[in-house]
Amino acid sequence: MSDFDHFGSSDEENAEIKKLQAEVDTDPDNFEHWEKLVRACEGLEGGLNRNSSPQALGTLRDAYDRFLLKFPLLFGYWKKYADLEFNIAGPESAEMVYERGCASITNSVDLWTDYCSFKMETTHVPHLVREWSAFLPLNITITTACLIGRSRPRTSDTLAMPTASPSIRRLFERGATCVGLDFLAHPFWDKYIEYEERQEAQDKIFAILSRVIHIPMHQYARYFERFRQLSHSRPVTELVPAETLDSFKAEVEAEAAQYAGVQRTELEVERDIRTKIDAMYYEYFTQTQNETNKRWTYESEVKRPYFHVTELENPQLVNWRKYLDFEESEGNFTRTVFLYERCLVTCAFYDEFWFRYARWMSAQEDKEEEVRIIYQRAATLFVPISRPGIRLQWAYFEESCGRIDIARDIHAAILMGLPDCIEAITSWAHLQRRQSGLDAAIEVFKAQIDSPQVDIFTKAALVTEWASFLWKVKGSTEEARNVFLKNVQWYADSRIFWDRWLEFELQQATSTEVEDQHAERVKQIFDELRSKSRLSASTKKDLYHIYLSYLQQRGGKDAMKQFLAIDREIYGPGSISVLAKAKSGKENGVGGGELDDTTRHRAEARYLKYYELPNEPDAEGQGTAPFN
Known part of the structure; x- marks a missing residue:
């Protein structure tokens, strides 16, 4: 401001x-x-x-x-x-x-x-x-008037302009x-040629045209026609490199030698050389024409070649994907980079093209700095912090390059804008685990769980990640189980908490001797769910489906008694369903009531890592394509 x-x-x-x-x-x-x-x-x-x-x-x-x-x-x-x-x-x-x-x-x-x-x-x-x-x-401070001699520079006038x-x-x-x-x-x-025309620099105009005729572009034919006209008035030494000119001279002399005794004038020799040069350039024209036609398939479908904040139509994204596929298959690095840069003007707010550009560039040799710049541009200018995937990918890239402090700083920057980003916190903890050990990772979880800025449902997810570290990294099943047992009183309203606790117990190795103990632990989870959680009835039913499958597949002799009791109490009509009674507050020993809609949405939300999101674009999609 x-x-x-x-x-x-x-x-x-x-x-x-x-x-x-x-x-x-x-x-x-x-x-x-x-x-x-x-x-x-x-x-x-x-x-x-x-x-x-x-x-x-x-x-x-x-x-x-x-x-x-x-x-x-x-x-x-x-x-x-x-x-x-x-x-x-x-x-x-x-x-x-x-x-x-x-x-x-x-x-x-x-x-x-x-x-x-x-x-x-x-x-x-x-x-x-x-x-x-x-x-x-x-x-x-020097004005234009100073530079054309109409006034003197301000300040001390001691600085001479460069020669x-x-x-x-x-x-x-x-x-x-x-x-x-x-x-x-x-x-x-056209503007470049206009400038050289003002300078009456025909040699410069010819040099420009000799470059342009090789470029596939919309008006390639117009430039070639002017190039041919101008070439007729230029010295033959300007038309081709010296070695090419010598080769054409030799060909003309060899052809003349077939007609022994016929003396050819210099003008005739030059005419034949120019004919060969013209044929060579016509081949170039044909090549440019073919390359232009290949690209016209995609160029004709580009409806918005400029940047705007509004979303693009799905067919536009499909066209850019196909165009990039084509240019990559052609194998010209410069042209591929140029097309990516064009695409990222139009599609600047679409993560997929930044990911694609960085991945493609990283596959080229010695392009570490170029990849870094792609990530920097995406993260600092175009992709909002609310979509942290490209920033996390940047952090992984920096870590892979040995720039560990930069990777840590990127994670910290994400959390400044998104203090409740479970994925970023977990990613930071894993970074610390890889580089500094398990204790450093757990400190990340503890710091975030203790932070007043972090939402209670985010903390619930972090507690489950902490337990996962203790179980999968440290190998301590009991420590992990204690984390769930001690924290259920705080996070009973979190869907993620119950999902992860149930996943943890169901994946424990068992044997015939300890299967009864294992069954009791699983049953305890559902007893806690029934008595302490205020999750919606539909969510609880989803979780109880897992328990019913468990009883079918791993239950003992009396498992079907439990199965039918749960089926009756959870899925029965309102007159006998404990969930219906809990919703009305009439059932003792059952989590009282349900969460309001806003809180329930947060409590039951699941989070996916950015690389778990759908990566295959919809080739048949119609209408506008959302940025996220």
């Missing part, structure tokens, strides 16, 4: 800005709240300009900075912000916004095209473009690296 108490406008507008900022702070994921705030800031003082108050300008910049930090892939707003800065503070400020925008959404054809167009229109000294971080101290300033061509080359392979990159390449 802006640090200003007043926003440089009327009291009414100040109140409106404060209200909108409060709405944004309360619900920062609400895109409409942000849009309203930005529009309101733009309208301060009747519309902001160079003469607006510093408070109003500061409020506008604060709103845009926060908005684009939250949603960095909105290329249209970066362009709008740059235009505002140009009108308010001049080209230097606008350029800084463009740089930030192109760093935030590196593969936006529109933004790079706008940036290069902006530099073409605002740089009046040929080839001059400033790179602030490389040349200027932070306390120096080897990067050129607009360098800016275009940066853009070509970032967006040149895009299927719809023709606006960018």
Whole structure:
């Protein structure tokens, strides 16, 4: 939020800005709240300009900075912000916004095209473009007027401008690296060619076209046609590398030798060489045409190639999956990375594509840092903390790389936002067990169980995980059993607690000699369930189904007496069902009443680890695809 108490406008507008900022702070994921705030800031003082108050300008910049930090892939707003800065503070400020925008959404054809167009229109000294971080101290401010000789630099004027300033061509080359392979990159390449036309640099235009004709894109044929026309006027030495030219010369000479005694002029020799060169480039055109047609199958189905906060249609996700499958099968690393980056603009809020990108990248050689950056981008910018799976995967990756402290910090960061995340707490405990031993893992459980920030139903699940550690890792069945027995009084309303306790006892090894003791322990669980738990009748019936199966499969001679008694008391009509009487509070020795709906939902919720969730997308799905 802006640090200003007043926003440089009327009291009414100040109140409106404060209200909108409060709405944004309360619900920062609400895109409409942000849009309203930005529009309101733009309208301060009747519309902001160079003469607006510093408070109003500061409020506008604060709103845009926060908005684009939250949603960095909105290329249209970066362009709008740059235009505002140009009108308010001049080209230097606008350029800084463009740089930030192109760093935030590196593969936006529109933004790079706008940036290069902006530099073409605002740089009046040929080839001059400033790179602030490389040349200027932070306390120096130099305007465009300074650079074209209309005024002097402010401050001490002791800094000389560098003699080897990067050129607009360098800016275009940066853009070509970032967006040149895009299927719809023709606006960018057209702008690059337009710039070279202004410089009357036919050699540069030809060099650009000689690159573009190899790129599968929507308007590939138009570029090839212009390339062929221009090639007729270029020296033959510019058309192909020297070794290729020598090879064609040798072929022409060999063909001429077959006609002994016929002297060929240099013009005729060059004509034949050009014919061979033209045939070679036509082969390139055919290859590009084939590659374009392959991709058109998928490109034609991309209905939303830009980022938005709304969900995509299921067929769109299916198309992206198939497109990625295709590009991966082609085996070109650069093109595959480029397609993943395009996909993750459109599908930024879908975890599955971040997981897929990281997994694919990790399968390539020597790409540890690239994988790390993928996880960082997903976790810090796009996937909300409410879906912690990608963050946990990042932690496992860092642990695998020996960066144990980083893995611990990632777990701690998750729990700062999700103190009740059972999966994150359990994962942290396992991390401690792997790296520091069982006692360190148990300390994690104890600390979280004792924490007042942790919900009682989360604590119930953690108690069962603690017991599982004692049983499966330490090998102490009795210690694990005591954990359940001592804690049933606190967590009798948790479905997870009963599920895990029952699972624990049913998986204990038995023999004929101790089967009666085992049966008594199982029976004790259900006696406790009946007398202490306020879970819903339907949940208790689900649990009792397990007991009935146990009596059938492992019960003794009198097991069917118990079976029928339970069947009558649990599944019988309301007049004889102990569950019905417990609900009305008429049965002594039975858990009194039931939980309210909100509490019951939490008490009976089960949690799955993120890698246990369905991984196979629905190829036949229709309608919108939820982010989670």
